[in-house]
Amino acid sequence: MSVFIHTTADGCTIRLKLRHTARKNIIVRIASRGLLDINVPPFVSMKSLYQWLSANEPSIKKLWQQAVQISTTLPAYIWFRGQTYSYTLVAVLTCVQWHAQQGFLLPLAAAQLPHAALSAWLKQYAQTELLSRLQYWAQVMQLQPVAMALSQARTFWGVCRRRTGIRLNWRLIGAPAFVVDYVCIHELCHLRHANHGKAFWAMVAEYTADTVNARLWLKQHGTELFALDKVS
Numbered sequence: 001m002s003v004f005i006h007t008t009a010d011g012c013t014i015r016l017k018l019r020h021t022a023r024k025n026i027i028v029r030i031a032s033r034g035l036l037d038i039n040v041p042p043f044v045s046m047k048s049l050y051q052w053l054s055a056n057e058p059s060i061k062k063l064w065q066q067a068v069q070i071s072t073t074l075p076a077y078i079w080f081r082g083q084t085y086s087y088t089l090v091a092v093l094t095c096v097q098w099h100a101q102q103g104f105l106l107p108l109a110a111a112q113l114p115h116a117a118l119s120a121w122l123k124q125y126a127q128t129e130l131l132s133r134l135q136y137w138a139q140v141m142q143l144q145p146v147a148m149a150l151s152q153a154r155t156f157w158g159v160c161r162r163r164t165g166i167r168l169n170w171r172l173i174g175a176p177a178f179v180v181d182y183v184c185i186h187e188l189c190h191l192r193h194a195n196h197g198k199a200f201w202a203m204v205a206e207y208t209a210d211t212v213n214a215r216l217w218l219k220q221h222g223t224e225l226f227a228l229d230k231v232s
Contacts, residue, residue, distance in 0.1 A: 003035070006053050006060075014064045020044075026052055028060060030067045036060070074114050075227035078104055080122070082176030087114070096121040115228045122228075126150055126173035130180060134168060137184045141207060143191045154226065157218065158183045160190035171225040175217065182214035 006014045015035050016028075022039040026049070031037035040049055053060060066088070077084040085103035093107040096117055106114050131148050138144050147165030151158075160166045166187045172180050185207045193200035204211055 006050065008057050008061060009054070012061060012064070014060065028063060030063060034068055036063055036067055074118075075224075078118060078227070079174030079221070079225055080104075081173065082179070087118070089114070119228050122173050123150070123170050126168075126170040130168050130170070130172055133177075133180055134166060134184045134188075137181065137188055137207070141185070141188050143188045145188070145191060154229070157222075158187040160187040162191070174225040175221075178208075178210045179214045179217050182208055182210055 003015060003017050006016060008014065016038045017031050017035055019037065019039045020042045022041045024041060026041070026044065027039045029037045029039075038049075044052075074087060077086055079085075080098065085098070087104040087106055088102070090105045090107065093105055095107060097105040098121075099105065104118065106117055127150060130150065134148050138148075145160065145165040146163065149165065149167045150170040151167040153159070153167075153169050157169045157172060158166065168183060168187070172183060182204075185204055189200055189203045189207075193203060201211075208214075
């Protein structure tokens with residue numbers, strides 16, 4: 001395995017990490033920031049490889065541009081509403097966008113602090129979606145806290161205090177709807193039951209049958225919802 005440079009017709013220099021383990025076709029992928037991975041069959045000579053690169057320059061340059069724009073400060077994927085999505089930096093955008101098929105599209109201007117741009121977008125979305133869900137369950141259960149807000153907490157998903165109300169961790173915007181509903185119901189039940197006794201869990205069970213699955217999901221994936229906090 002070695003790294004070599006290919007210079008395109010218009011003077012663009014592309015760094016490629018060469019491997020010889022492909023069976024039939026030449027395969028090019030993004031390896032890391034500023035580096036492409038090219039895997040070729042053992043029978044392909046360097047002369048033939050350079051000819052192939054020249055013949056496929058448009059697609060190679062497109063991949064190279066994406067590799068250059070990749071920031072090492074982002075995790076491999078982002079959780080949003082119970083699904084994982086990739087992200088792409090786009091030059092023409094001025095704000096973060098999300099599409100079910102394309103994932104997160106980030107403005108090229110956010111390349112230096114992409115985690116901050118994504119966190120801000122997710123918090124704004126959480127402000128609307130999580131609190132509206134909490135309000136919905138408050139109406140269903142006829143239990144109205146004195147206030148509803150989001151929290152930056154790192155140790156709990158929700159907290160309920162009679163004097164200050166209920167706060168939900170904004171990172172729950174990454175969780176599935178049934179998990180969000182469970183946390184909302186859990187905290188609202190604390191308005192009537194301060195502890196986690198039998199009466200508390202019986203009340204939770206009145207409004208959701210997903211307690212076990214929700215707790216399991218948070219146990220399995222909860223730390224991944226904090227991925228943007230771990231980047232520098």
